[in-house]
Amino acid sequence: MVDVVAKHFRKEDRRRQSDAHSPAGQQRFPGWRSGLKAGWLRLALALILLGAAGAFLAPGLARAEDITFEAAVQSNHVTVGTAVELTLTVTGEKDVDPPKIENLDGFETRYAGPTAQVSVINGTYSSSKAFHYILFPLKAGKFTIPSFELTVNGQVYNTQPIVVEVTAGAVPGNSGGAQQEKVEDISNRIKLLFLVPRYECFVNETLPVVIKLYYQEVPLQDITMPEVKNDGIVVGDYAQPRQYEELVDGVKFRVVEFQTSIAPSRTGQLGVGPVTMTANMLYKMEGAKSPFGRSVFDDDFFSGFFNSYQKRPLTITSSTFELNVKPLPEEGRPADFSGAVGQFDLQAEVGPAEVKAGDPVTLKAAIFGSGSLKNIRMPQVPQEGFKVYDPQIKEEGGRKSLEQVLIPTGPEVAAVPALTFNYFDPVRGQYATVTRGPFPVKVSPLAPGEEFHAVGYANARALPQREDLGRDIVFIKDRIGGLRDVRGSLARELPFYTVLVLFLNIWGIFLGIYLYRRRLQTDEPFARRQRAPRAARAAWAAAEKSAAAGQTRAFYDALEQGLRAFLADELSLPLGDAFGARAREELLREGVPEDVIARLQALESVIELARFASAASTAEEMSRHLEEARAVSRAVEEIL
Amino acid sequence: MKRWWPLTVLVFLFLAPLVSRAEVSSAGVQELFLKAVEAYKTGDYETAVRLNTQALSSGVESPALHYNLGNSYLRSRQLGRAIASYLRAKRLAPGDVDVLANLSYARSMVSVPQPPETVPVWAVPLQMISAGALRWAALFIFMLTATLVLAALYAGLKRRKIIPWAIQGGVLCIYCILGAGYRLADEAALGVCLERTEVRFEPAPQATVYYKLPEGAEIRVLREKDGWIKIERADHKSGWVQAQSVARIGRN
Numbered sequence: 001m002v003d004v005v006a007k008h009f010r011k012e013d014r015r016r017q018s019d020a021h022s023p024a025g026q027q028r029f030p031g032w033r034s035g036l037k038a039g040w041l042r043l044a045l046a047l048i049l050l051g052a053a054g055a056f057l058a059p060g061l062a063r064a065e066d067i068t069f070e071a072a073v074q075s076n077h078v079t080v081g082t083a084v085e086l087t088l089t090v091t092g093e094k095d096v097d098p099p100k101i102e103n104l105d106g107f108e109t110r111y112a113g114p115t116a117q118v119s120v121i122n123g124t125y126s127s128s129k130a131f132h133y134i135l136f137p138l139k140a141g142k143f144t145i146p147s148f149e150l151t152v153n154g155q156v157y158n159t160q161p162i163v164v165e166v167t168a169g170a171v172p173g174n175s176g177g178a179q180q181e182k183v184e185d186i187s188n189r190i191k192l193l194f195l196v197p198r199y200e201c202f203v204n205e206t207l208p209v210v211i212k213l214y215y216q217e218v219p220l221q222d223i224t225m226p227e228v229k230n231d232g233i234v235v236g237d238y239a240q241p242r243q244y245e246e247l248v249d250g251v252k253f254r255v256v257e258f259q260t261s262i263a264p265s266r267t268g269q270l271g272v273g274p275v276t277m278t279a280n281m282l283y284k285m286e287g288a289k290s291p292f293g294r295s296v297f298d299d300d301f302f303s304g305f306f307n308s309y310q311k312r313p314l315t316i317t318s319s320t321f322e323l324n325v326k327p328l329p330e331e332g333r334p335a336d337f338s339g340a341v342g343q344f345d346l347q348a349e350v351g352p353a354e355v356k357a358g359d360p361v362t363l364k365a366a367i368f369g370s371g372s373l374k375n376i377r378m379p380q381v382p383q384e385g386f387k388v389y390d391p392q393i394k395e396e397g398g399r400k401s402l403e404q405v406l407i408p409t410g411p412e413v414a415a416v417p418a419l420t421f422n423y424f425d426p427v428r429g430q431y432a433t434v435t436r437g438p439f440p441v442k443v444s445p446l447a448p449g450e451e452f453h454a455v456g457y458a459n460a461r462a463l464p465q466r467e468d469l470g471r472d473i474v475f476i477k478d479r480i481g482g483l484r485d486v487r488g489s490l491a492r493e494l495p496f497y498t499v500l501v502l503f504l505n506i507w508g509i510f511l512g513i514y515l516y517r518r519r520l521q522t523d524e525p526f527a528r529r530q531r532a533p534r535a536a537r538a539a540w541a542a543a544e545k546s547a548a549a550g551q552t553r554a555f556y557d558a559l560e561q562g563l564r565a566f567l568a569d570e571l572s573l574p575l576g577d578a579f580g581a582r583a584r585e586e587l588l589r590e591g592v593p594e595d596v597i598a599r600l601q602a603l604e605s606v607i608e609l610a611r612f613a614s615a616a617s618t619a620e621e622m623s624r625h626l627e628e629a630r631a632v633s634r635a636v637e638e639i640l
Numbered sequence: 641m642k643r644w645w646p647l648t649v650l651v652f653l654f655l656a657p658l659v660s661r662a663e664v665s666s667a668g669v670q671e672l673f674l675k676a677v678e679a680y681k682t683g684d685y686e687t688a689v690r691l692n693t694q695a696l697s698s699g700v701e702s703p704a705l706h707y708n709l710g711n712s713y714l715r716s717r718q719l720g721r722a723i724a725s726y727l728r729a730k731r732l733a734p735g736d737v738d739v740l741a742n743l744s745y746a747r748s749m750v751s752v753p754q755p756p757e758t759v760p761v762w763a764v765p766l767q768m769i770s771a772g773a774l775r776w777a778a779l780f781i782f783m784l785t786a787t788l789v790l791a792a793l794y795a796g797l798k799r800r801k802i803i804p805w806a807i808q809g810g811v812l813c814i815y816c817i818l819g820a821g822y823r824l825a826d827e828a829a830l831g832v833c834l835e836r837t838e839v840r841f842e843p844a845p846q847a848t849v850y851y852k853l854p855e856g857a858e859i860r861v862l863r864e865k866d867g868w869i870k871i872e873r874a875d876h877k878s879g880w881v882q883a884q885s886v887a888r889i890g891r892n
Contacts, residue, residue, distance in 0.1 A: 471745065472745070473711055473714055473741070473742040473745050473746075474738040474741050474742050475711075476677055476680050476681075476707070476708040476711050476712075477677075477704040477707055477708060477738070478677055479704060480669070480670055480673045480674075480702050480704050480705060481702045481703060481704045482702060483666045483669060483700040483701070483702050484700060484701050484702060484732065484772070485699060485700055486699055486700060486701050496775065496776065496779065499779060499783075500779060503783050503786075507783075507786050507787070507790060510790055510794075511790060511793075514790065514793050514794060
């Protein structure tokens with residue numbers, strides 16, 4: 001391993017020495033293969049960079065050297081009514097905006113959009129951008145399209161002026177450019193007339209108007225409905241327009257006629273109009289070429305199929321006029337006049353003329369005439385004696401009609417009352433009233449058994465009648481019921497808490513008894529401790545009896561048994577251990593004072609002596625010993 | 641155990657006079673009530689209102705008193721006060737069909753329809769029981785359960801048999817206590833507009849009016865401040881109204 005590493009370092013040293021002896025400025029590659037690869041790579045990289053630079057720089061060089069700005073028209077000879085295309089071409093520069101062309105003498109212009117072209121011919125790169133304009137000749141004459149200017153990178157380029165000769169052709173040119181030509185052309189070729197029968201009327205009076213569009217040898221398309229400036233007037237519905245030809249001063253015009261009406265809604269001098277319409281006028285493109293060069297499609301026969309016509313939007317406006325609108329006179333105005341102005345008539349009929357009570361009759365009425373029907377209120381039908389249903393009112397065919405179902409309430413009804421309609425007659429200049437009726441109706445009462453019944457339901461139950469139920473509050477209460485104290489919480493809550501406290505006391509007592517008894521059964525030391533005083537008291541009673549009988553031995557036996565049982569139960573000791581050292585230890589551990597223990601020990605000695613030595617005792621001594629036993633047991637009981 | 645008895649006896653000795661005082665005050669109220677009934681029957685609704693109000697101001701109440709007062713108010717065209725009285729009667733006797741009928745009728749007269757009352761699902765079974773009755777029911781169930789448990793203990797039944805009874809009784813008791821608490825809290829927050837009332841964004845007369853409430857509209861009282869109360873209507877839009885324009889159902 002060490003030999004291999006040393007060999008490697010020796011080889012590196014030799015190579016460094018070899019490099020050091022090579023000619024100055026020459027850099028040797030690590031090996032001839034890698035050196036060859038690196039050389040090719042560098043060459044390829046240089047070529048790529050060169051190509052890219054050439055590709056990017058060449059157009060720039062060309063642009064800097066070859067920018068041109070040229071103008072061209074498709075034809076220098078056009079006729080009025082024929083459009084010609086003007087093209088402004090910029091070569092060598094693409095980033096230019098379309099030049100604005102305004103107020104070109106003799107033409108109306110419309111910008112049609114740009115086209116761009118890039119070409120490489122024999123290795124020569126060139127680019128161009130063309131802006132296309134449609135020129136509409138306005139009049140005949142020789143016109144010069146002026147030079148246009150373009151500034152690129154601070155350099156100004158100009159086009160050459162172009163002379164275009166416009167001749168009057170079969171199809172007249174239209175206006176739209178200078179106002180003067182527009183008026184001239186409209187008056188000559190296209191006219192829009194707004195015709196009213198008179199220039200004075202009453203407010204709300206309906207005037208029939210006619211709007212006529214005249215045009216002569218002008219190809220119009222897409223003619224829209226006329227729009228009347230309706231400030232202060234109400235324009236009626238348009239009738240179906242008519243188209244016909246009319247001779248005007250010996251010239252044949254095509255006419256589109258619209259009929260409608262206007263009704264002024266306010267009084268005073270009212271400017272009416274103008275009426276405006278829009279349409280598209282067709283212009284034939286002069287010298288239009290197929291994109292594929294001259295071909296069979298350039299023939300007139302095909303030109304119509306290949307969009308060689310241009311549509312030019314056209315707005316046609318009529319003149320205005322003043323209308324003197326008079327107010328309606330106050331004199332003779334009926335009280336129930338509803339504002340109807342015109343000449344009207346009223347038709348009315350009622351049928352059938354003979355009905356039975358409960359059967360309907362139908363009233364049909366219609367108002368028609370020369371005035372506006374829109375705001376007319378139909379005559380009101382008197383409701384007395386009839387059950388009246390909502391009327392059906394409709395307006396069609398210049399008539400406003402009413403149809404209403406009436407049901408006579410009884411045989412006493414003899415007729416449907418008359419209908420009255422008031423309107424103002426502008427021709428006579430006064431109010432008028434039309435009355436129709438009354439319409440006699442014979443109502444006969446129903447014979448018994450002719451009451452209404454549904455066919456097919458003869459055996460069915462009577463249909464339920466809708467009943468309106470009365471509704472009211474329930475009457476007051478006569479008894480006050482249980483009163484509740486609201487003065488204070490203590491008084492109000494007393495019964496509740498009384499019951500609660502009582503129950504808890506009683507329940508607690510019984511629970512305590514239960515728990516006590518249960519402990520007595522389950523806790524032997526406790527039970528013995530509870531039993532000890534009772535056992536002692538019984539023994540003291542027996543001892544007392546023996547003492548009274550003078551039985552010394554029996555007295556001390558009872559005393560011994562009582563005291564032993566008491567201590568055994570209190571200390572949970574066997575009876576045999578109740579006297580002696582163990583009992584004294586237990587008493588000391590339980591906290592009984594030593595003097596009490598000493599007294600107890602002394603009493604035990606006395607008892608032992610009396611029992612086993614048969615020493616005679618007086619009644620007084622026995623009484624004293626009994627009291628001592630009681631006192632000692634009480635002392636122990638209190639502590640334990 | 642021996643020490644409980646003296647305490648219990650003392651408590652009874654202290655509370656007995658209060659019980660007798662409540663009994664004594666009902667005599668005058670009864671007389672006022674009957675006079676109000678007579679006035680109502682003769683169509684003197686104003687007098688009926690006055691007498692019933694006087695009876696209620698003596699410190700006792702009953703569903704019939706509130707109900708009759710509500711009828712008198714309704715006949716006197718005081719819709720808001722009528723609805724308030726019916727709601728107070730309903731608070732004491734939720735199952736009284738007369739009260740419910742007249743309350744429904746009065747509510748139908750409110751110019752803006754009132755949304756139905758929304759009650760938590762768990763409280764629906766308790767709707768026909770007043771808060772007081774629910775509390776008594778809770779006490780009764782508690783006593784019954786405790787007695788049964790004690791009896792079972794005395795009878796020597798096993799603990800595993802007794803515990804399910806105790807749990808059931810305890811759950812029922814807690815349910816009643818919660819129901820009573822809910823009813824009390826609900827009634828304490830309930831209010832009725834006594835007149836057409838403008839509800840404002842702030843507790844000030846110049847504050848912007850948020851919306852208007854019709855006479856008789858039922859609202860929730862959120863809090864009080866300087867003679868104004870913040871209320872909330874059923875769609876939870878809250879605002880301030882002057883306190884005198886709203887009758888609190890939890891208070892007479």
